[in-house]
Amino acid sequence: MPDVFANITKVPSEMLDVIASVLETRAAMPSQQDMISSYLGEIDFPEKSRVLEVGCGTGPICRALVSIPNINQVIGIDPSEHLLSKARELSEGHKGISYQEGDGRKLDFEDSSFDAVILHTTLTHVPGPEEILSEVRRLLKPGGWLGVCDGDFDTATLRLSNSDLLQACCESFVENFVNDRYLVRKMSTLVQGAGFEVQPLKSYGLVETLAPGLTLSWIDRGADALVQKGTISSELGEALKKEGRKRAEQGGFFGYMAYASLIARAPTQ
Template sequence: MADPFQDVDAAGADFITMFADAMDMRQSDPTMEAIVADYLDRLDQTDVTRIVEIGAGAGAVSRRIAARFPVARVTGFEPSEGFVKEARSRAAGVDNLSFEVADGAALPVAEDSVDAVVIHTVLSHVTDPFPILKEALRVLRPGGRIAVCDADFSKGSFASFPNDPLDSLARTFVSDFVTDAYIVGKLRGLLTGVGLAVDHFQLWNRLTDGAPMMLPWVEVTTKQMVERGQIGAGLRDALIEEHNRRVAAKTLYGFQLFATAIGTKPQM
């Protein structure tokens, strides 16, 4: 099955609302907040006045960027009209932030005009990251920086013991909702491949044990399994109940590995 993040509008209104909420919840997680705060600090050079986020979704990270750089003009570009609508409504009143519908490989932005670019959990959802990174390089000014953050979905897990039934949902999420589960291992090569100098690369562990941060993984996978006739509603309810039981008992092992790569566009 194709990763629905490749064409979010085709996935439908329920998907858009569910993942807009899920991405807001993920961004409020202290580990994710620390990851984003760290890479935004690394983008903070003198005179950062123009920042672009590629694949902004419903704007969870864009709002964070706009708050961190209040004097900069921040634009979130996103191919899904549904997500852009959500993003605009969730950012109402944030004066230095706007959203536009655009594919990451064709931004309506002048060459050499941007101080910083952010790409957050997008490249794991595209078949070819190269045109997006080339476009980021084009719009960046010489000396401008890019932060690419993504998950190594190949290492994501719910497993607390061998053949843990809950872990089958983590495997299903990766096969049905991710395009490249191994993107993190390729990041440095991709950035240098388009001509960016990689200044920093860091791995981050994210463990969600006491909060329902990964509930969307459980809900969407079991929903699809029921729709496909693979399982019945009883097993769906039992798996969700088991997830919630572990969250309440603080025994859920919801593990994800994230990476951040910071690149700089070379001076002429």
């Protein structure tokens, strides 16, 4: 099954509601908030900046961006009207944000019309990341900033031992929800290849032990995909989910993934 995010306009609304809730849960995690403010803090936004987020989902990054003093206008783009309507609801009261439906590979904005563009956990999900980066390069003003942050999905783990069956759910989650699990490892080359001046990659960790949320959701989403494909029975799927909840309630749960960020600039001329 291909990455659901890459086919987001075909995803049923019940699953989009789950995705919306997972995106907001993740964005609310203190370690993710630290990561987001750390890499956004590396960007020297010019006064009255106009900033674009490509693949904004429910808009947590747009909301974070608009609270940065030098930023006047934030536009969030996403192909999913369902996620955009949640984003609009959640952004009520945040002045300066607007959302538009669009595909990051072909956007309807003028050349050199943004001071900064952010790609937060989008590039791993879209077939054709080169097309997005070339479009972003077109939209940025000379010297404009690009901030990219994504999960290094090949590091995703729930494993407590070599034979831990929960790892099969984790693998299934990566297989069904990620287009390129190795994208982070190619990120510098891809961004440089699109004509940007890149800074070194920075690494962060997401770990959950007590009260897991995001990594616990990998079990449900991974197990459901295995059952849907007929790889395991629905009874085994339920048993794996129960084991995940048991570890979460009784202690002993471990969920981890590394993230990485990259800051780059469009050449000044």
